Amino acid sequence: MEHALNQRVPKGGGQPTLQAQPPRALLRVIHTLDTFAEQTGWVVSWLIVPMVIAMVYEVVARYFFSAPTIWAHDVSLMLYGTFFMLGAAYALKQRAHxxxxxxxxxxxxxxxxxxxxxxxxxxxxPGLVIFLWYGWDFFYDSWRLKEHAITSPWMPPLYPFKAVIPVTGALLLIQGVSETLKSVYALVKGRWP
Incomplete structure (x- = not known):
């Protein structure tokens, strides 16, 4: 069984000092939550590919064949919004906010x-709880009504896009727990885990 203390030799030599290590369970929880944020960030990053394809398709169709689409703008807008929102937890983990x-x-x-x-x-x-509460209602009402965009001739369904709001809230909640655990540990021990 490993001991929770680690020997450290001070700079310039001298007697090693014993320094407490974070509890394994805490490190495991933080690592699991951080890994989840990393993996969702990686998956979400691939949304850039269909967005770029839609935009390139629109440019080629419009300017080379004089045949603009009715869907490319909506698809690129929705994918960019999804990419931005779902990447928020990854950005929180990377301290990019x-x-x-x-x-x-x-x-x-x-x-x-x-x-x-x-x-x-x-x-x-508290802000995230409000975001989740209203985001869920916003999505649920859209899904219940099978809402479609009325500002576009394509009229894509909006409820899948609005589902991104509560999903983003859940991802931020998960990563927020990890960041809070790191902060509380650093507050108590004087160093980051």
Whole structure:
């Protein structure tokens, strides 16, 4: 059985110090949630391919054959929206969302963790609950009515596109739990797991 302490030798030599390692169960949960975000990000990234194909098809059809489509704009718009929304959890995992790094990076690890923990608990999760609640209603009403776009001659169904809203909320919730666990650990231990 492995011991939860790890020996570290200080810079410049000297006696090794014992430093506690994160509990295995915590690391396993964080790793599982982060891996899920990585994998969904990879899958979602492939949505760029059909979007580019639709746009190239439209350009070629329109400018080389004078035969524009009625569907390419809608498809590219919906795919881009889906790509953007479903990629949000991956961006959260990669720490790619906007933050005031010029202030944040100057903080100690504990202060960074404190800011992150407070932000997740008091802003991120409450906002996400509202997003999920209204997003689900928005999707459910669209699905129940079998809503179609009325602004396009193609009139594509909108309910599959609107399903992206609650799915995005669920993905962000999952990754938010991982980020909060990392922040709480860093707040307590003074280092990131």
């Amino acid at each position: 906007i933050r005031t790094d010029f202030l944040y990076n100057g903080f100690s690890v504990r202060w960074q963790a404190f800011v992150d923990t407070v932000a997740y608990l008091f802003f991120f999760f």
